[in-house]
Amino acid sequence: MKAEPRENVLKIAKFLGQSYYDRLIEDSSYLQNVLRYSDVSTMKQYTNDSLAQFLANPLPAGEEIPDGLKVLHKVTQDAPSDAKLVRKGVVGDWKTHLTPEMNDRLNRKILEKLAGTELPQLWKRHGIM
Incomplete structure (x- = not known):
């Protein structure tokens, strides 16, 4: 992309x-x-601003809000954070958060699940795997 x-x-x-x-x-x-x-910068701004606004304000009364969002809202009210849903937009950045063993295990699982498709070769070409 x-x-x-x-x-x-x-x-x-x-x-x-x-x-x-x-x-x-x-x-x-x-x-x-x-x-x-x-574009990552647009998504980052819109999504993170919307999340901050959602967490900073009380939930609207009378609206049907999924239970998961209610829990998220309550937890963040008790312990506010500056969590971001959209972070860097760097291809393959997830690898920096895993140990080498975890990366190896994940790569094996990906190759197993995507066997017979062109995705592993495409990802290797772009340095993702």
Whole structure:
């Protein structure tokens, strides 16, 4: 996605359905919006700002809120944090949070589950595996 965002967005659109692909091709403003709003810096700002706003304010009365969000809200009210849902946007950064043994185990599991697909080779080409 990071190397060729336009091409990959179009591939995803085509996978989801020809009508999505056609709309992006016929009206470039749609494609530009998808590219702009799926950019890591935009997602980081919007998502993290929205999360901070959600956690800073009381839950709205009378609205149906999933239990998981209620628990998250309560826990953060008791012990506020500066948690971020969107962090760096660095490809493969998750590897820095695992031990070498954990990375090896995860790579084996990924290769096992994705056997027969082109994803492992694609990921290796981009330095993810």
